[in-house]
Structures are given as C-alpha cells and as structure tokens.
Amino acid sequence: MNALNMPPWMKGLSGNGQALAAPILIIMLLAMMILPLPAFVLDLFFSFNIALSIIVLLTSLYTVKPLDFMAFPTVLLISTMLRLALNVASTRVVLTEGHTGPDAAGKVIEAFGHFLIGGNYTVGIVVFVILTIINFVVVTKGAGRIAEVGARFALDAMPGKQMAIDADLNAGLIGEPEARRRRNEVSQEAEFYGAMDGASKYVRGDAIAGILVTVINIVGGLLVGMIQHDMGFADALKNYVLLAIGDGLVAQIPSLIISIAAGIVVSRVASESDIGTQVISQLFAKPQVMYITAAIIGGMGLIPGMPNLVFILLAAVLGGSGYLLQKKEKDKVAAAAAKEAAGPGGAGGPGGGAQAAPEQEEATWQDVLAVDTLGLEVGYRLIPLVDKTQGGELLKRIKGIRKKFAQEVGFLAPPVHIRDNLELKPSAYRITLKGVEVGTGEAFNGQFLAINPGMASGTLPGMVTTDPAFGLPAIWIDASLRDQATGMGYTVVDAGTVVATHLNHLITTHASELLGRAEVQSLLDHLAKESPKLVEDLVPKMLSLSALQKVLQNLLAEGVHIRDMRTIIETLAEFTPHTQDPSDLTAQVRVALGRAIVQQLFPTGGELSVMTLDNRLERLLMQAMQTGGADAAGIEPGLADTIAQQAASATAQQEALGVTPVLLVPGALRPLLSRFLRRALPQLKVLSHAEIPETKTIRVTSLVGAQ
Known part of the structure; x- marks a missing residue:
C-alpha cells in the first residue's frame, strides 16, 4: 500500500509516530507491574534503564543552557517510574523463582550481585546503603534546593524581564516575533525550574523506595525459601540476599546517574559552551595555579611515610602543564606583536645582512580615505x-x-x-x-x-x-x-x-543631511518597481535629481517623513511645469501630505490645540516679507527678539499641557517662521492653514504677539 492509497487514520499514525511514544511507555510500565516477565525480558529492560540514564547524563553535559533540555523533568519522572516498575517486576521473579539459583531474575541482576559485591553479602549491603545515601542526601537534595531557588529567582525576575522586552519592542530594537519568543523563554524558564523542584522529589522517594524494596526482598525471600521450598537458612540467604542486593544495585546506579544529570542541568550557568568546555577552559587556564598546586603536592611528597612516587609524579605533571600553558600564552603575545609590527618594507635585505631602511612609497589615490557618513x-x-x-x-x-x-x-x-x-x-x-x-x-x-x-x-x-x-x-x-x-x-x-x-x-x-543622491536614487528605483511610468515621467524629464533631493531634504529638515513617495512624486509632477523652485515645490508637497503631517503630530483626537499669530503681528510680518523677501533677515531685530521670546513662552505652556507645540500661520509666512524658529525652538512645529485637513477642529490655546 503506497502513501497515496493509505487510509487517513493510518496516515495520522505514521505522521505522529513520536506522539505515540508516551502512551506506549505508560502501557509498558503498567504491564511490567501487573504481568509476570521472563528473565530475558528483565535483562532487556534493566539494560535499557542503564542506557537511558547514560544518555540523559551525556545530554545534560552537552546542553548549553537549561532550556535546551526542557523535557528533563518529564524524563526524570518517566525514568523513576521505569525503575519502580522494574523493581516490582524483579521482586515478583525473585520471590517466585529465587529458589532455583542466583540467575533466576536474569543475568544482569546476577552480574551485579557477583561482580560488584564479590559474593560478600555484607559488602553488598554496605555498598547499596552508601549509594542510596549519596543519591538521597547529597545529589538529589542539592539539586532540589538549586531548582527551588532558581524557580524563586526566575519568578521574581519575570516582571523586570517582561518590562525590558517591552522596552526593546517599543524602541524598535526587536520585532514582535522576537519579543514573543523572548516572553515564551522567560515563562518557560520559570516553569522549568518549578518542574525540576517537583521532579526531584520523585528521585528522593525512589531512593527510599529502593531501600524498602531491598529489605522486603531479603525478608520475603528468606521466608519463601525456607517455608515454601524447604531450603536451609544458608542456602536461602545465599540465593535471596544475592538477588535482592543485585536488584537494588541495578536500580540505584541508574538512579544515581540520573540524579547527577539533574544536578548538572540546574547548577550550570548559561553560556555559549557546554559544561566540559567550561570546566577545562576555566579550571586549568592559569599557569600560576598549576605551579602553586605542583609545589604543594611536591612538598607533601617529600614528607616521610607519604606515597612519595605518586605525589612527586603528580607534581611533575602539574608543573609541566603550567609550563605549557605559560608558553602558549607567550607564543600568542609574540605572534600578535609580530603581526602588528609587520608592514611594507619591514623584512631584511637578502643575505641576512642589516635591515635596510624602508623606502618611502609614492602617494597614491589609495591614501585618500573616504569619510564615513x-x-x-x-x-x-x-x-x-x-x-x-x-x-x-x-x-x-x-x-x-x-x-x-x-x-x-x-x-x-x-x-x-x-x-x-x-x-x-x-x-x-x-x-x-x-x-x-x-x-x-x-x-x-x-x-x-x-x-x-x-x-x-x-x-x-x-x-x-x-x-x-x-x-x-x-x-x-x-x-x-x-x-x-x-x-x-x-x-x-x-x-x-x-x-x-x-x-x-x-x-x-x-x-x-543623511539623504544623499545615492539614497534618493535608491528611493526612485524602489518606487519604479511598482510605478515605473510615474518615476520615468518626472525624473529627469521634468525635474532634476538634485532638485528632488532638495525638496526631500526640506521635508526632512522640518521632521516630515517621506514614506509616501507616491504622493510626493505625483504632487511634484503636477506643479513642476509651473515652478522649479525647491521651496515652492516643498510647500505644495506639504499641503499634499497635510493629513500625514497632522497625524504625525496629533496621533489621536479630532481637535488640534495650536498657537496662532496676533493679527497685528501677522500684518507686520507680511509687510516685512514684501520689503525684505522671504528671509528672516527682513524682520526688524527688536521684533524678531519679541517673536522668539513669546513663541518660547507659548511653547512651554503647550508642553506643560502635554500637547505638541504647533504654531498655525498663513501659508506665505510658514517658510519664513519655520526657518526663523527652528534653531531656537526645534520642538516647535510650524504649519500652514492649507495643511490642516477639513475633518480636524482647531482650538487656539495662545496668541503669539498679543502683547
């Protein structure tokens, strides 16, 4: 059956094979607790448990940050349940088949019972108890404490991190997808440490359960062997104690490995390198540390009664390592100095004689360095x-x-x-x-x-x-x-x-000042992709590139954005046949962009709070323009000073009210007053009546020149 003819339900199973892993695992754990398993299957599951613990440990060593192994709390729970299920299954086999010999519960338990404890029951019990104490008291308790503190700190830092993300988003430093990713990472970090704090309790409970299961296996095995199978005390002790200790060890060693992995994951600090690289590069990086350690170990090796050969040999290794590290650092410094000193004419002459003085090269155009914009x-x-x-x-x-x-x-x-x-x-x-x-x-x-x-x-x-x-x-x-x-x-x-x-x-x-001819040409090329005829008819047939650049620079100088290049080009194409003056063309473009200009200054509301000129001052300025031209130099100095002072006072009042300071004037006066006030009051925007959309309501808050 090919993929095209496959039924929909079968396609879903094939496409979501990984999603079936969790239900299959749960069913397998329940089956292990309920159904009797043969010795070979027990060997298979015990081997898988050991392999799983090693995989988890190596994965934790090669993770760069804790969230790279976000599934670890779930893995911790599943591995714990797997060990408990194996304990239940092995206990059933030990109690029912333990009288047949030490291999009744499989070769893995027998191997751990023979090779790890050497057949000595006392040694086996002591080793088992020590492993359990290390796992329960040291590793698991420490990892749980670190996870608890990490969860608390992560929750406390959450508001600050969220505010920092929002600030970067509002400043335009990151986009919405990056902000969403960072928010998810912050919440996942808190959830991860909280889950690790809870999951570590499973491991502690597993350690206690391991001790109880082992004791129950020993006591139950002796009773079953002597009462049901008429075995002598020595024979029953030999079989059941060996099986119980082997079963306990084969479960506790993977548990200890998993606990060490948990401690590594929660105790490491996030960086760009794995834990092995961090330890080697930071612990064995300073020659001074190696030298001092070698001296101390060497001094201990000279004390009578000490293992002199071992200590002196170790001191020699540490001293040699320090020497190699120091030599490596010196080589780096020498190579950097040689590279910096190298240059044209720096090599010696042929024959290995004295180094000749470098000949001065002729100046070339390569010596003319471009100025960075x-x-x-x-x-x-x-x-x-x-x-x-x-x-x-x-x-x-x-x-x-x-x-x-x-x-x-x-x-x-x-x-x-x-x-x-x-x-x-x-x-x-x-x-x-x-x-x-x-x-x-x-x-x-x-x-x-x-x-x-x-x-x-x-x-x-x-x-x-x-x-x-x-x-x-x-x-x-x-x-x-x-x-x-x-x-x-x-x-x-x-x-x-x-x-x-x-x-x-x-x-x-x-x-x-940043808008050069190259940028203007790039703007035209970008617009020509959508409206090639519009650009072709204007530049350079009707208007030169330099004149267009001057119009755009005039707009930018007064804080007007030039995103709407289509409207700008269409307006210029309409008025260019009548005038080529950049100032007049700028005025016409501002009228066309009036709605966008007002929206930029007043983002919300239909009412515009503005300042205007007193009628007498307006007539004086019109007369000054007629006599002196459209130049601020035509304004009498005393009058210019009065206008500047009153405009500054009115601007301060507008800003105190939380309103953008805008001065509304007739179109003929707008360029004159904009140039005059721009230097002293850059926050003040000067608009003409023609630039205000008809849908907006004007409210005059103050008059300039009323006194």
Missing part, C-alpha cells in the same frame, strides 16, 4: 558593547535603529562605522556625521542610567548626570539599585541603550 567612536571600556565576540548588544540595537528609521522616516540610513578611540575617556563615546562630531557622552558599562522623566520620587546614590539624548536629569546607579529606581518612577536603561538612544535621536535630527 555616520561614525561611532568608543573608549576602551565600551568595547565589549560593540565587540561581536563578547556578545555586544549595541550592534543588534544599531541594526534595529536603522530598521526602525527606514520604516518610519522612509529611507535607509547609511551604516554606522564603529571603531575604538584611545584618545577618548575610557567610558566616553562620540558620534560623528561626515567626519564631524555631532554628539558625545559617557556610558558606564555594567551600570544603569536612571532617568527622571519629571515624576520620580526621591534620590538615588550614584553619579549625577544628564541624559545625553534629551538632556533630562539622570543618575548612573549600580545594578543592585535597578528595581528600587524603577519603583521610584525612574526610567532605567543600560549603557548600550543610552548610546543607542542618543544615536537614534541624532540620526532622526540630521535625517536631511
């Missing part, structure tokens, strides 16, 4: 934030910043060239635009910046500073004060977020 320079203490090998989170954040910028503003910002600068302070950084510094600040790796948004209560110990992006009062605090600062109303961010936020703010502020 965007650059980030960091001090040496901030290198871990931008070093990929050290898990630098700032690199991921910068990628998220560029992606968010492209989605919101409408074009792809140039890549950020990152390098270290030893001339800066150790914790300082500098942001450059076309080789010129546009922002600088300090960020202390390992500490957190508590920013006071204006509602924080109380003060915190730390270094007082200001937020480099927005100038808000802030304090650099230790990580231990993070939760306290959050509870007091501070906005707490790490050093990487401080640098990323500052960079994001500067990129948004200087968006017009």
Whole structure:
C-alpha cells in the first residue's frame, strides 16, 4: 500500500509516530507491574534503564543552557517510574523463582550481585546503603534546593524581564516575533525550574523506595525459601540476599546517574559552551595555579611515610602543564606583536645582512580615505558593547535603529562605522556625521542610567548626570539599585541603550543631511518597481535629481517623513511645469501630505490645540516679507527678539499641557517662521492653514504677539 492509497487514520499514525511514544511507555510500565516477565525480558529492560540514564547524563553535559533540555523533568519522572516498575517486576521473579539459583531474575541482576559485591553479602549491603545515601542526601537534595531557588529567582525576575522586552519592542530594537519568543523563554524558564523542584522529589522517594524494596526482598525471600521450598537458612540467604542486593544495585546506579544529570542541568550557568568546555577552559587556564598546586603536592611528597612516587609524579605533571600553558600564552603575545609590527618594507635585505631602511612609497589615490557618513567612536571600556565576540548588544540595537528609521522616516540610513578611540575617556563615546562630531557622552558599562522623566520620587546614590539624548536629569546607579529606581518612577536603561538612544535621536535630527543622491536614487528605483511610468515621467524629464533631493531634504529638515513617495512624486509632477523652485515645490508637497503631517503630530483626537499669530503681528510680518523677501533677515531685530521670546513662552505652556507645540500661520509666512524658529525652538512645529485637513477642529490655546 503506497502513501497515496493509505487510509487517513493510518496516515495520522505514521505522521505522529513520536506522539505515540508516551502512551506506549505508560502501557509498558503498567504491564511490567501487573504481568509476570521472563528473565530475558528483565535483562532487556534493566539494560535499557542503564542506557537511558547514560544518555540523559551525556545530554545534560552537552546542553548549553537549561532550556535546551526542557523535557528533563518529564524524563526524570518517566525514568523513576521505569525503575519502580522494574523493581516490582524483579521482586515478583525473585520471590517466585529465587529458589532455583542466583540467575533466576536474569543475568544482569546476577552480574551485579557477583561482580560488584564479590559474593560478600555484607559488602553488598554496605555498598547499596552508601549509594542510596549519596543519591538521597547529597545529589538529589542539592539539586532540589538549586531548582527551588532558581524557580524563586526566575519568578521574581519575570516582571523586570517582561518590562525590558517591552522596552526593546517599543524602541524598535526587536520585532514582535522576537519579543514573543523572548516572553515564551522567560515563562518557560520559570516553569522549568518549578518542574525540576517537583521532579526531584520523585528521585528522593525512589531512593527510599529502593531501600524498602531491598529489605522486603531479603525478608520475603528468606521466608519463601525456607517455608515454601524447604531450603536451609544458608542456602536461602545465599540465593535471596544475592538477588535482592543485585536488584537494588541495578536500580540505584541508574538512579544515581540520573540524579547527577539533574544536578548538572540546574547548577550550570548559561553560556555559549557546554559544561566540559567550561570546566577545562576555566579550571586549568592559569599557569600560576598549576605551579602553586605542583609545589604543594611536591612538598607533601617529600614528607616521610607519604606515597612519595605518586605525589612527586603528580607534581611533575602539574608543573609541566603550567609550563605549557605559560608558553602558549607567550607564543600568542609574540605572534600578535609580530603581526602588528609587520608592514611594507619591514623584512631584511637578502643575505641576512642589516635591515635596510624602508623606502618611502609614492602617494597614491589609495591614501585618500573616504569619510564615513555616520561614525561611532568608543573608549576602551565600551568595547565589549560593540565587540561581536563578547556578545555586544549595541550592534543588534544599531541594526534595529536603522530598521526602525527606514520604516518610519522612509529611507535607509547609511551604516554606522564603529571603531575604538584611545584618545577618548575610557567610558566616553562620540558620534560623528561626515567626519564631524555631532554628539558625545559617557556610558558606564555594567551600570544603569536612571532617568527622571519629571515624576520620580526621591534620590538615588550614584553619579549625577544628564541624559545625553534629551538632556533630562539622570543618575548612573549600580545594578543592585535597578528595581528600587524603577519603583521610584525612574526610567532605567543600560549603557548600550543610552548610546543607542542618543544615536537614534541624532540620526532622526540630521535625517536631511543623511539623504544623499545615492539614497534618493535608491528611493526612485524602489518606487519604479511598482510605478515605473510615474518615476520615468518626472525624473529627469521634468525635474532634476538634485532638485528632488532638495525638496526631500526640506521635508526632512522640518521632521516630515517621506514614506509616501507616491504622493510626493505625483504632487511634484503636477506643479513642476509651473515652478522649479525647491521651496515652492516643498510647500505644495506639504499641503499634499497635510493629513500625514497632522497625524504625525496629533496621533489621536479630532481637535488640534495650536498657537496662532496676533493679527497685528501677522500684518507686520507680511509687510516685512514684501520689503525684505522671504528671509528672516527682513524682520526688524527688536521684533524678531519679541517673536522668539513669546513663541518660547507659548511653547512651554503647550508642553506643560502635554500637547505638541504647533504654531498655525498663513501659508506665505510658514517658510519664513519655520526657518526663523527652528534653531531656537526645534520642538516647535510650524504649519500652514492649507495643511490642516477639513475633518480636524482647531482650538487656539495662545496668541503669539498679543502683547
């Protein structure tokens, strides 16, 4: 029967074969407890139990983080139930067939009884009790305690981790799928440690049950052998004690292995390497430690009566290992120095004579270095934030910043060239635009910046500073004060977020300078994929690429996004036959984008709270434009100072009300006042009446120039 002709129910079974493993295992466990099993089947299951415990131990050794083995609590429960079921099945066989000889319960139990305890009952009982104590008192109890503490800490840290995920999502550093994955990982971590805390109780109960089962097997076996089968005490003791101890050992050894695996899983710290690599690279990594240990062991070997040969041999091995480690470190340093010193003309002349002075090469065009559009320079203490090998989170954040910028503003910002600068302070950084510094600040790796948004209560110990992006009062605090600062109303961010936020703010502020001809051409090429005729008719037939670039830069300079390139191109195609002036074209494009501009400034509500000009001031400005042109230089200095002061006062009132400061003016005055007020009040947006959609209601909150 091929797959096409297979019935639906059979296809479901074949496709979900792994899902049937759990029901089959449960049925098998119940059958082992109820049905009598032959000795060969017992050997098979005991061997499988040992193999399963070894697989679990090796899997725990090679996991990188606890959640990589998320099924471990369930595996722990299943393995415990498997051992108990085997105890029940083997007890039945021991009591019913034990009089026939030591191989009555299978070869595995006989082998453990003979080879591990050597046929000596006292030794067997002592070994069994020691293994049970180690498993019950040491390994399982410690693993359970670690799981309990880990579960408590995971639950306590859950709100903070969720808030950090939400903050990264709101900042655009991660997307919704990544945020969902991180939230699931946080909840799974708490559930895992909680499940491990509960599952460890099964192992402790298994250890107690192992002791009771062994005692019952010995007592019951003696009674069955002497009463039912008329065996002598010595013969019954020989058979049943050997079988009972072998049965107990064959169950306790896999149990001990599983308990060790549980301790390894819950006690390890998550990293990018498995436990074996961690131990070797950290425990045997320092030559000084090896030398000191070798000296101590060697000194003990010189004491009379000590095993001198063993101690001295071990000391020699440790000393040799330390020498090899030290030599390896020196070779690395020498290789790095040689690589740094190597350069053109650095090799000696032929014949092995004195090294000739390097000949100065002629200057070429390769010596002309291109200026990076965007650059980030960091001090040496901030290198871990931008070093990929050290898990630098700032690199991921910068990628998220560029992606968010492209989605919101409408074009792809140039890549950020990152390098270290030893001339800066150790914790300082500098942001450059076309080789010129546009922002600088300090960020202390390992500490957190508590920013006071204006509602924080109380003060915190730390270094007082200001937020480099927005100038808000802030304090650099230790990580231990993070939760306290959050509870007091501070906005707490790490050093990487401080640098990323500052960079994001500067990129948004200087968006017009980042839009070059290459970016404009890329925008046109992207739009031409959907509307090739629209782009072809405008550029370069009606409007040059440089004029289009100037219009887009004018929009970006005033904080207008250019995502709607279709509307921008269509508007330019309509008005370009009448004028080629970039300022006039920008005004027409702003009117076409009016709904988007207002939506950007007032995301919610149908009423717009704005400021306007007094009628007398409006007439004065119109007269100044007629005499001096559309330039702020045409405004009389005293009047310009009065306008700036009153606009600043009205802007402060708007911000106190929680409203975006917007000045509504006639269309003819808008370019003049926008250029005039932009430098002193960058947060103030100047709109014209024509840019307000008809569906919006205007509410005037203050007049500029009323006094």
